Each structure stands twice: as structure tokens, then as C-alpha cells.
Amino acid sequence: MSEAAKDAPTTGWAPEIEELQFRRAEAQRLGGVEAVQKHHDQNRLTIRERIAGLVDGGSFQEVGGLTGQGRYADGKLTGVTPAPYVMGLANIDGRPVAVGGEDFTIRGGTSWSGDRKKGGQGGFIEDLAASYLIPLVNLIDGSGGSVTSINRRGHAVFPGVHGFERSVELMGKVPVISAVLGTAAGGPAGRAILSHWSVMVKGTSQVFAAGPPVVERSLGQKIHKEDLGGADIAVDHSGTIDNRAKDEAECFAMIKRYLSYMPQNVWEMPPVVDTGDPADRAEDALASIVPRDRRRPYNMRKLVELVADKGSIFEIQPTYGKALITAFARMNGKVVGILANNPMVYGGAMDVRAARKQTHFIELCDSFHIPLVFFVDVPGFMVGKDAEAAATLREGMRAVYVALQASVPMFTVVVRKCYGMAGMGATDKNGLDFKVAWPSAEWGSLPIEGGVAAAFRREIAAAPDPKAREREIEAELRSMASPFRTAEAFGVEDIIDPRETRAYLCRFIDAAQVRIRTTLGPKARYGVRP
């Protein structure tokens, strides 16, 4: 008989409570002092520190803290190696969320299996988010599957034994955010991408399908993990991950910021916040921000800042697809999704990356009932051999497709150029089709300078001075292209003084809130995208 059994009290459960406390203390130690120090030496926080840095103080209620592997001597518990995943319920800015992440200090966050999975894909934490319809935050720091599992289990595991079905289901129900806080390959990398928004930390995190050893074996390519999947590649170059943070603390601040724009789930309205910024604020700088010289770009970010509630802009994918600016913002406290072409990048022409960014952002806002505001200055899709080779047109038409499937209210402000299918893709053709324009606006099927050369080719070639004749024809057409003429025909719903933009938009965004309430719930999607 064990010592514990001999000394068992006749009433009460004190020994068991003591054991519970001991086991909980063991769970707090994670991988032990040395492993934690090694982790810290790499500028990385432990999963418990990360959760503490993210959630409201004292709000973390852990679930499954007793999971792991007990160590016993003579039947007596001497210690517990915790399971390498910590998770539970917590509050972020007072709102309940499900949060969890790998404990890298224990076997790189891998190789534990119980009767039920805790986290990653198909774990309790996903079930919690799905069951309670609360946001899910994944703090990813695990290296994924390993061939050592064959030894451990005595057989090869079919891939996806814990599948992504729940992860995908969550994408239509609650906000899912993933932060990559270490080297994520395979499953953890996939988990990070099956999110509405993802962020990684510069220098200490990487994302790739497979790491350097597999890459070298498969392709003979020797490459360092940072060059293969660091933020420069995964965020800036490829847009695989949305945003980058300079350190873990900034990462947590960004997660909280992102969540502040989102409802708890798709059955709720996005939260309204009183920003204290008067809806009728009219900024004089807007009157001259667009240069009269059509060849000159301007700072579209500054333009949007002058219109939206002060301090309310949160840019998504700022370093990818730079011809387009996508951001959450508030207008008189109501959340909006802003899509603004950036004339500083290819004159705002929509290239394949901007198109991809637009497609994702429209679907995101549509799913979470966030009205869209387009600030348009787009000469069309990007042209040229490289653009065609990159399938710009197909990607662009995909962006057009999702806009036509979206049912959230959209507002179009034509700042300057609005041409072709890219221009049309910034309008609400299936909805109210409400377009207001600035006096600097110009539009058509294609820009005059491109169109004249094509349509009047013979006349220009036959003229004594072809270049002069081309310019003459351009000037004639341009004189008829004043936006006011289009407004006479109600081809555009209104032309406004740029300084009126904020007040004008706020009126209609406020009025549209009731309508949004009538279409809450999951967004059904039909058809096949091109």
C-alpha cells in the first residue's frame, strides 16, 4: 500500500487538493528553468508570458493545465512534464476570447497526444471558440509534425488525423487571429494562414511549408530559415502572413487593435466606439491634396487620415500589394473597411498583389458586416508583359467577382482616376451603386491617352504632325470628360467639395447601420470564382 493511502484522512480531501496544487505548480514551470532561459535568450517569451502580455490582467482561466506526463517513483508522483500547449478562456478589452499556443520550451511544442487535442487544428480551444462563438487567438510557436511520431506510435499517422475542418468552420463564424512567434512549418504554418488576420515577429519567426533541411533534401537548395520564410519573404514579398511586428509586445498590441474592430461573431454588429471626432470635421488640406498635374501622385494615406476618425486607422497588409491600401477605420465611431488606391505605386494600377489583397479584404468585411469605403484613383489593371504573365487580369476579375457577391453597404469616392474594370470593381454595382466624386475625378473605359492612340490610329498617322494631332484629339475628348457632365446625366450620384467628404460619408454610413442589422449571421457564398 502506498504511503499516501496509509496516511489518508478520514474526512475531507486535503491530500488530493495538495496534489492538485503541486500539479498546477509543475504546469507553471513549463520546460524548466534552463529551457525557459534558452527561449528568453532568443528574445522570445514563454507561452504563459505571451498570454499574460495579451489578455486583460487576471482574466486568463486555463483549461487542461493538468495535461502532460507524470513522473512517478514507487507509485508516488515526483513531477509532471506538462503537455506543450497552454490554453483557455480570457478577456481582451473586456471581451471573452479563446486563446492558446504551443510551449516551445517542451520538445519544440510537439509530440504529445492525449485522448483529446488541446490546441492547433481540431483541439479544445477551437471547439471552445465554435461552441461559445467567441474570437480565437492562436499564439503559434510549434514546429509541427515530425517523423519521430512513427517511433512513438509504432505506425505512420495519416496526414490530417487532426484535420482543419473546425479551423475552416470557424472562418465563417468568429474572428480568427494567428500570431507566428517562432519557426512555423507544416501544420502550425497552415494553422496560421487559416485565419482572418495573421502577424509575425521580425527576426524571431518564420513561416514556410517546410524548413531548410527538407528544402535541401528536395531541391539541393541550401537556404537559411530567415531567407526562406522570415518576415521579408512571408509578409512583404508574398503576403502569406498579413502584418509584421517589430517585437512580441507590438504583436500583442496589434492583436488587440485588430480585435477592437471586429464583432465577437458574425451574428453581431461590429462594435461602435465614440471616438469623439466630430462627424462634420472639414479639413482644408483636402481641397489641394490632389495635384492638378495628372502625372503627379500624392499621399493617399494622408488623404484617408483627413477623412476618417482621428487615430482610427489600422492598416492591413501595409507592406504587400502596395498599389492598394486596405485598412480598418472608424467613421463617426462606426467601423468601416477602407480600400484606397495608392497613386505612388504604379499610378494606383491594380497589379496581381493588389487584386489579391482587395479580394481578401472585401470578403473579410462582407463576412463581418463591415461597410466598405473605396477611395478610387485607379487607371485600370496593370498592363504589360510581366503583368499578363502574372495573371493580373484573372486575379483582378476575382476581386470584381467578390465585390459583386458582397452584400455589405459600399461607398465609392472617386478621388481622381476611375477607369475600366478595376474602376468598376470599386463600386457597389449589385447594391446601391452610390458613387460620389471629387472635382479632380476622371473616368471612362480606358484613359484618354491610351485610347486615342488606338481608336484614332489612322487619322493620327495621316496627319502632317502625328504627335500634335494626337494631342489635339486628346484635348478635345478631355474637354468633354469633365465629371460635371457625367453628373448632369446622373452617371455619378454626386460631386462634392473634397472638404465635405467626411461629413457626407458619415451621414450615409450612419444611415446604413440599420440595414446592416437586417443581414447579420453567416454569409453564404455561391458560384465558383474565376
Added chain:
Amino acid sequence: MAECEAKSEVTGSVWKIVTEVGQKVDAGDTIMIIESMKMEIPVIAEEGGTIKAFLVKEETPVTEGQVVAVLES
């Protein structure tokens, strides 16, 4: 002194170099102008510094991401 690279955001050609080697620029100043998509797109200094070298000449092509100037801050 740290060196910092100024890159072209776009593929196009160098239209006008509006600064000189040795000139001090502030963050936000235009270093040179690239012509692309019939637009005059400025290469803007991200940080203040002194222009150390130009890596391109006027009327030469540039590709997206190409380093066009080096600054010392």
C-alpha cells in the same frame, strides 16, 4: 554612421535626379523621380541623412525594389 538604402517602389525609368551627392535630406524629401505608368513617382527618403551615392543615372531603367541611392544617417 549608418548607411541606408533608398529603393524604387516601382519598375520604370529614372526621370529626374533632384538631389546631389553630399546633400542633406530630411525624412519625406524626394531624392529622385521615377517615371512609371505615365506618372512621376518620387523616391522618398525614409529617414533623414546625407546622400552618399546614386546607383542609377537619369533615363536608365529601374526595377521594383532596386536600390537607387545610398544615404548616410
